[in-house]
Amino acid sequence: MENLILIFISTILINNLVLSYFLGICPFLGVSGKMESALGMGMAVTFVMTLATSISWLIYYLVLERFGLLFLEYIVFILVIASLVQIVEMFIRKYSANLYQSLGIYLPLITSNCAILGVALFMVVKDYSFLEAVIFGFSGGLGFSLVLVVMAGIREELKFADIPKVFKGAPLTLITAGILALIFMGFSGLGGG
């Protein structure tokens, strides 16, 4: 139990996928403009990430390891992620047309969100059990959503600020992301204690 809590907290705060591994930067910069779409994106990624890690775990240990096909790891994981993203896309299109519109191109792009493939691969490297892997995937998604929402909040506030012209748009976004990463480094003391 203690182990699970440790994984949960460390994946969200200390080893945050976006800010300390720098995975999934594309949707992080692309969808963090508006709070609503950031939340939707975060939820979609959390869902895909949790399911992807659990299904990948099952396939990895029940199929690939048993038949000695570990070299198929990457391609199978990608297959799993791509199919899940398709499913999520169908669900969102059916039940929330607005969210579908605001996520736009970034929704199918979850397929190539390296954070998700990253989580699936880390899970193998770290030799997690099934439950640990599920928690790892879920907290990885939560960490991603957290950062996305924080960033969206900051960017929404910055819209009202009088920003020098040279910093407007992408430069300021990148600087904000850098400062956020610095702040998140402060959490690295949490786990060592």
Next chain:
Amino acid sequence: MNQIITATLAFGLIGLAFALLLAFLNRKLKVPEDPKVKEILNILPGLNCGACGFSSCKSYAQNVAKNPDKFKPCRPGGDQVNEKVLALIGKKRSSQKQEKMIVVCRCGAEEKDKKTSIDYQGLPNCQTAHAMGGAIDCTYGCLAFGDCKEVCPANAITIKNKKVHIDQKKCILCGKCIEICPRNLFKMIPNKNLGNYFVACQNKDKLKEVKDVCSRGCIGCGLCTKVENSPYQIKENLSEINYDQVQKKKPVEEGKNKCPTKCIDSF
């Protein structure tokens, strides 16, 4: 050999399982799409230029099919396309006719006219050059790196001798060049079939400062306003045509000929 077979089988079966799941869900979660959307999309020019305010022709078609009352014409499509779309959504054409417009670039200076004392070595695009203070001496004139040419979906813009030429036959009036030009040189003017005159200068400085940086700049002398029935007027040291007053070709032409720096253009 054995490994290849197991790998193929395992991967094939996993893939098949997902494919079946997807196919099943696709049927279950199908969103019925208005067939009109596709028909409208077939009529539209399909340039995705964004002049209507929607991001693509597809989202324009979806919106038109959904709320026919909020119909806005597709400018690049012209009358023919709009009539077809209106017929599809069962609406009649509003009686007021769209005024024909053309886009002009209000800097007529060529390379030899523009004075350049700066050796600009930054990124070769207008946005950067403008932010850095400009690659030419005139702070109002065309930088001629061709941001407008890049952004034009219809390839209507060419740059010759550092001067922008717009092919009016190709121009679809999407207005992208108006947005991108950091010096705000593009403008839509009404097409009156009277030669389409415009003042090809945006320099609001006084005579000497203009003369220092460009030989074709408007110096605000006001000679063009002295013609009989002149539609010209001077605002902020810059001549301007009041297009509502343009009824005949003669006064505009005379004003153009009077201009000492030849900064009034037409085509």
